[in-house]
Amino acid sequence: MTYKKVLTIQDISCVGQCSLTVALPVISACGIETCVLPSAVLSTHTGGFSGYTFRDLTEDMPSIKDHWKKENISFDAIYTGYLGSTQQIDYVIRIFNECLKDGGTRIVDPAMADNGKLYYGFDEKFVEAMRSLCAAADYVIPNITEACFLTGTAFRTEYDRAYIDELISKLTSIGCKNIILTGVSYAKDKTGVVVFENGSYSYYEHDFLPGSCHGTGDIYASAFTGAFVRGKSAFDAAKTAADYAVECIRYTGTLENHWYGAAFEPVLYKLIQSLQ
Numbered sequence: 001m002t003y004k005k006v007l008t009i010q011d012i013s014c015v016g017q018c019s020l021t022v023a024l025p026v027i028s029a030c031g032i033e034t035c036v037l038p039s040a041v042l043s044t045h046t047g048g049f050s051g052y053t054f055r056d057l058t059e060d061m062p063s064i065k066d067h068w069k070k071e072n073i074s075f076d077a078i079y080t081g082y083l084g085s086t087q088q089i090d091y092v093i094r095i096f097n098e099c100l101k102d103g104g105t106r107i108v109d110p111a112m113a114d115n116g117k118l119y120y121g122f123d124e125k126f127v128e129a130m131r132s133l134c135a136a137a138d139y140v141i142p143n144i145t146e147a148c149f150l151t152g153t154a155f156r157t158e159y160d161r162a163y164i165d166e167l168i169s170k171l172t173s174i175g176c177k178n179i180i181l182t183g184v185s186y187a188k189d190k191t192g193v194v195v196f197e198n199g200s201y202s203y204y205e206h207d208f209l210p211g212s213c214h215g216t217g218d219i220y221a222s223a224f225t226g227a228f229v230r231g232k233s234a235f236d237a238a239k240t241a242a243d244y245a246v247e248c249i250r251y252t253g254t255l256e257n258h259w260y261g262a263a264f265e266p267v268l269y270k271l272i273q274s275l276q
């Protein structure tokens with residue numbers, strides 16, 4: 001196996017177990033060099049805390065990219081998560097074009113919404129820009145809410161395979177190539193992930209654990225990226241990431257009062273074992 005290098009672009013929420021504080025340890029644990037480009041620094045994430053600080057790092061992105069180019073630094077994959085502004089999306093597309101190795105992979109988690117709602121601070125203009133980033137990616141990893149915003153589809157909590165097929169088809173018509181759609185549940189107590197790759201649909205179902213955990217989307221996308229870059233197929237990486245996210249949620253459920261994120265660290269060894 002060759003030693004691979006991933007760049008991940010998302011915010012640092014200093015406290016909150018999401019974005020870079022998840023991506024860096026999880027992808028590193030997959031045995032991959034993990035380089036970071038912080039999109040913003042926040043004192044905490046925006047889901048449930050109030051009065052958080054927000055330092056937008058948009059201005060720094062072009063000069064960081066220029067320095068990397070001068071140093072001939074390039075990446076086997078670039079994975080993006082929460083981005084702080086529409087302007088950043090434009091810069092990220094340039095980084096895709098200028099800093100990815102030939103044959104490298106662009107992975108976009110359009111981290112902007114959940115449970116039928118956009119995260120605080122995002123609007124339709126941001127959604128519009130995110131559509132263009134998704135069209136520039138090789139793999140997109142939306143949840144159902146994000147897929148609805150990207151495609152202008154009404155969000156539903158109860159649905160059937162036809163609704164999911166329609167979402168996938170609309171995602172492809174806005175330019176998405178390969179799609180990992182998370183949180184797709186066709187049966188009570190079960191949920192799963194749809195993998196739409198090279199035009200074909202597959203589904204991995206796993207247990208649904210009650211109680212939503214903030215940041216599980218970031219755990220999922222980071223584990224997918226790590227497993228995929230390590231050499232697993234998209235379906236196997238999607239399955240590995242789902243199994244790991246379930247372990248994180250299960251462990252978090254044993255803790256009292258841990259409301260702001262998922263305790264992914266105590267079960268990180270299970271992700272490493274699943275990659276052996």
Ligand code: PXL
Nearest residue numbers: 018019045046047082119215
């Ligand atoms: O987990 C997604 C995420 C990442 N970063 C920040 C967030 C959120 C979700 O709310 O607020 C800053």
